Amino acid sequence: MADQLNREAIGHLFEEDHDPISVIKWNEIYNLLEEATDRCEDVADILESIVLKHA
Secondary structure, three states, rough: HHHHHHHHHHHHHHHOOOOOHHHHHHHHHHEEEEEOOOOHHHHHHHHHHHHHHOO
């Protein structure tokens, strides 16, 4: 779901915002948020495997 939201946000950014500096800044912010979300998912997967191993 986060991947889809990221793609939609970047799509809207390029459709609506015409200031190149603003587009570059927001694109970088969206990419950093996507990377953070991916890392959180990795942590959740690790925690899940630990819980299942010790359950």
